[in-house]
Amino acid sequence: MADGNGPTFEAIVGGDETISSMRTHGQGPQGELPLTDEILRHAPSGDLFGMTQDAGMGWRPEDTNLDQYLILSTLGGLRADDGRPIALGYHSGHWEIGLLVKEAATTLKQQGVLPFAGFCSDPCDGRTQGTEGMYDSLPYRNDAAQVMRRLIRSLPRRKGVMGVATCDKGLPAMMMALAGSGNLPGIIVPGGAMLPTKDAEDTAQIQSLGARFAHQLIDRDYAARMGCGSCGSAGGGCHFLGTAASSQVVAEAFGMALPHSALSPSGEAVWVDMARRSALALVNLAARKIPMRDIVTQASLENAMLVFAAFGGSTNMLLHIPAVAHAAGLTPPALEDWTRINKLVPRLVDALPNGPRNFPTVQVFAAGGVPEVMLHLRQMGLLDLNVMTVTGRTLGENLDWWQQSARRKAIKARLKELDNLAFDEIIMDADAARRAGLTSTMVFPSGNIAPQGAVVKATAIDPSVIDEDQVYRHTSRARVFVSEKDAIEAIKGQSDRPIQPGDIIVLIGCGPIGTGMEETYQLTSALKYIPWGKHVPVITDARFSGVSTGACVGHVGPEALAGGPIGKLRDGDVIEMTIDRRNLTGRIEFVGEGNERYTPQQAADVLQARPPHPDLKPADHLPDDTRLWAALQNVSGGSWAGCVYDVRKILARLGSV
Numbered sequence: 001m002a003d004g005n006g007p008t009f010e011a012i013v014g015g016d017e018t019i020s021s022m023r024t025h026g027q028g029p030q031g032e033l034p035l036t037d038e039i040l041r042h043a044p045s046g047d048l049f050g051m052t053q054d055a056g057m058g059w060r061p062e063d064t065n066l067d068q069y070l071i072l073s074t075l076g077g078l079r080a081d082d083g084r085p086i087a088l089g090y091h092s093g094h095w096e097i098g099l100l101v102k103e104a105a106t107t108l109k110q111q112g113v114l115p116f117a118g119f120c121s122d123p124c125d126g127r128t129q130g131t132e133g134m135y136d137s138l139p140y141r142n143d144a145a146q147v148m149r150r151l152i153r154s155l156p157r158r159k160g161v162m163g164v165a166t167c168d169k170g171l172p173a174m175m176m177a178l179a180g181s182g183n184l185p186g187i188i189v190p191g192g193a194m195l196p197t198k199d200a201e202d203t204a205q206i207q208s209l210g211a212r213f214a215h216q217l218i219d220r221d222y223a224a225r226m227g228c229g230s231c232g233s234a235g236g237g238c239h240f241l242g243t244a245a246s247s248q249v250v251a252e253a254f255g256m257a258l259p260h261s262a263l264s265p266s267g268e269a270v271w272v273d274m275a276r277r278s279a280l281a282l283v284n285l286a287a288r289k290i291p292m293r294d295i296v297t298q299a300s301l302e303n304a305m306l307v308f309a310a311f312g313g314s315t316n317m318l319l320h321i322p323a324v325a326h327a328a329g330l331t332p333p334a335l336e337d338w339t340r341i342n343k344l345v346p347r348l349v350d351a352l353p354n355g356p357r358n359f360p361t362v363q364v365f366a367a368g369g370v371p372e373v374m375l376h377l378r379q380m381g382l383l384d385l386n387v388m389t390v391t392g393r394t395l396g397e398n399l400d401w402w403q404q405s406a407r408r409k410a411i412k413a414r415l416k417e418l419d420n421l422a423f424d425e426i427i428m429d430a431d432a433a434r435r436a437g438l439t440s441t442m443v444f445p446s447g448n449i450a451p452q453g454a455v456v457k458a459t460a461i462d463p464s465v466i467d468e469d470q471v472y473r474h475t476s477r478a479r480v481f482v483s484e485k486d487a488i489e490a491i492k493g494q495s496d497r498p499i500q501p502g503d504i505i506v507l508i509g510c511g512p513i514g515t516g517m518e519e520t521y522q523l524t525s526a527l528k529y530i531p532w533g534k535h536v537p538v539i540t541d542a543r544f545s546g547v548s549t550g551a552c553v554g555h556v557g558p559e560a561l562a563g564g565p566i567g568k569l570r571d572g573d574v575i576e577m578t579i580d581r582r583n584l585t586g587r588i589e590f591v592g593e594g595n596e597r598y599t600p601q602q603a604a605d606v607l608q609a610r611p612p613h614p615d616l617k618p619a620d621h622l623p624d625d626t627r628l629w630a631a632l633q634n635v636s637g638g639s640w641a642g643c644v645y646d647v648r649k650i651l652a653r654l655g656s657v
Contacts, residue, residue, distance in 0.1 A: 171188075193360075245314075335452075484522060
């Protein structure tokens with residue numbers, strides 16, 4: 001009988017029936033290793049022992065000296081052969097990618113080489129939203145990139161490496177690892193996108209269930225149904241153009257992934273086939289001695305930023321693209337580079353959540369995905385077409401193929417057949433995009449609250465609060481919070497001072513030093529789906545989800561705990577916000593307190609003289625791992641440098657060589 005509801009004591013401590021089949025010796029593999037006098041005399045002992053282990057794991061002994069290729073992935077969970085879960089993954093994005101690893105490994109084996117697989121799983125920003133797990137989310141990226149680089153180096157005879165990853169931190173980490181692998185051929189296999197459902201809310205909207213229930217906008221039964229049915233497939237990144245999808249787009253735009261691989265529908269035949277073709281491409285890169293450093297270059301970095309702007313992706317890529325550049329030894333983009341690119345490139349893609357029609361990412365793939373967008377950018381003369389890609393050909397050659405390809409015709413026909421949509425309803429040229437009301441996505445406001453800069457996804461501001469001249473203007477009093485928990489309770493009306501329409505939420509102490517730069521989608525999703533939420537802007541030193549909407553100004557630098565002026569704001573301070581969506585400029589300014597109003601210089605002097613907010617401090621349960629990460633990235637330049645580890649700056653600060 002069970003103790004309470006758990007298993008019995010006997011079940012826990014027993015298992016005697018397994019002892020009778022236990023062995024104390026085993027028969028080694030039969031056969032001979034392909035050893036030569038040269039190998040025995042000159043090869044490292046590790047090579048010989050590695051061959052012994054390869055045979056021990058079941059590989060044919062005579063094939064243990066084949067060229068070695070490493071497949072790294074962020075696989076999570078354990079699936080049965082029929083797809084049913086044995087142990088769940090942290091998120092759907094890494095749940096099915098073992099199928100990609102298997103297909104790639106099988107293909108490599110057919111090519112007469114020796115495949116290896118290594119794994120470094122990743123967390124989920126959605127699962128950790130509003131929890132202390134969020135304190136580990138962004139720091140994980142640097143840790144994982146280090147582990148992945150170590151795994152690559154720990155297979156000394158590898159000829160090439162494939163990185164299979166999907167989501168918010170795992171894929172940026174994989175790009176960092178491969179970009180930093182220098183002379184090694186490599187390729188990224190994006191893990192794809194989840195299929196949307198026709199009878200449920202998307203994975204962005206369901207994250208606001210709690211806030212809508214608190215305001216009696218939905219009932220419990222509705223929440224239960226929607227929460228259950230949002231995922232149209234077991235695997236893949238979320239439906240929207242958030243950080244997961246944006247990372248896939250950027251990997252392909254860099255030339256690190258095959259053409260038309262980003263945003264492929266997870267679990268579908270076209271998705272599995274991508275892994276097969278990527279394995280062939282990797283063998284080709286190794287044969288032709290084309291290393292990753294010839295692909296991730298200053299020119300391909302510019303291309304990636306252009307494509308990212310044309311898609312209108314997640315603001316989190318302001319952290320990840322510089323980190324990939326840093327890993328590759330390139331000059332990372334500065335704030336002025338982001339501004340220049342965003343002014344240069346119109347948004348060409350109508351994808352959830354930036355609208356106006358909000359197509360899910362799988363439909364963006366079916367409209368032609370990254371290469372279709374690149375055709376338009378080529379027509380505008382913006383791309384460097386001479387950069388090398390993982391096909392072994394230049395970007396210009398890839399686009400020449402795509403323009404005339406059977407694949408392009410077939411995918412567009414399938415979109416029309418399944419959804420009765422034309423590809424150019426989703427991916428447009430510049431003129432059509434303007435007629436559809438698409439504008440450049442990001443504005444980088446400055447001001448006395450954000451002297452180092454900040455970012456707002458201007459396209460995500462509700463059009464009804466934008467003036468006719470395409471300028472968002474909002475002046476009001478600040479409601480200052482030092483924790484996301486307190487802010488969400490005030491939004492839900494569960495605090496002594498609930499948020500009112502017109503308030504400006506200022507969330508401080510949530511940058512890298514305070515919380516590991518947590519993502520605050522709890523706040524932005526709640527405000528999106530509460531009727532008056534569009535009248536409540538947010539200013540924070542934290543970051544946002546790629547699906548966040550509203551007048552949300554994040555990445556404010558310096559962060560509060562690094563001495564930033566945002567950390568000196570108080571309840572009742574008057575803040576003036578101006579976001580110009582047409583000219584892509586903006587200001588966020590402290591302009592007064594009480595009935596007093598200041599000139600810009602007076603306001604700056606007042607903030608300078610103030611002490612930090614009395615409640616400002618790092619989160620109570622911030623892990624030591626994250627505190628160390630925060631200190632190292634702060635020395636290295638902080639969030640606007642990509643939250644990287646700049647070893648030279650760190651060693652200089654430590655007084656080391």
